[in-house]
Amino acid sequence: MESTRQQKINRLIQKELGDIFxxxxxxxxxxLVSVSSVRISPDLGVAKAYLSIFPSEKGAELLKNINANVKAIRYxxxxxxxxxLRIIPEFTFFLDDSLDYLDNIDRLLNKDNKTEDKNG
Incomplete structure (x- = not known):
């Protein structure tokens, strides 16, 4: 369970990272790079940022470049x-593929509905 302070810092860092990107x-x-969420450790020393990158084909390449420049982003x-903030956290960036996952589910559901329409 995150404390109120952690939640406030998460939102603050998410906003600033969004502006930087x-x-x-x-x-x-x-x-387009958006910060979908930030999770900071209880000691406020490590932050995990989840990025949503559009188009998703460029996601792995951009994430690699972002992780290569993590010191500049922290600066x-x-x-x-x-x-x-007294301590600026160390950052680790991850690709948030939840939108791709939702897209895939929608596509599968639509495919099933079209199959039922043809059979029904």
Whole structure:
């Protein structure tokens, strides 16, 4: 169970990471990176950020680039939140594929409905 402080920091970091990725992806046309959630450890030293990347075909490549530049991202967060947080957490980024999963379920359900319409 997360404390209220952890939840507030999660939202704060999620907003700031979203702003950072928005500025970075403006230079790349047709790419959108959004931060779907952030989970910070109880000691506030480690944060896991889950990213939703569109188009999903570029997800693995972009995630690799983001993880390669994690120190620069941590520095940017430190510049933005240094007055509010005593410790700037270490970041680990993961690909959030829940939208692809939902897409797949919708596609399968629609396929079943079309099969029933033809048979029924």
């Amino acid at each position: 928005l500025l970075q992806t403006k230079q790349m046309t047709g790419v 940017d967060i430190g510049q933005r939140l240094g007055k509010q």
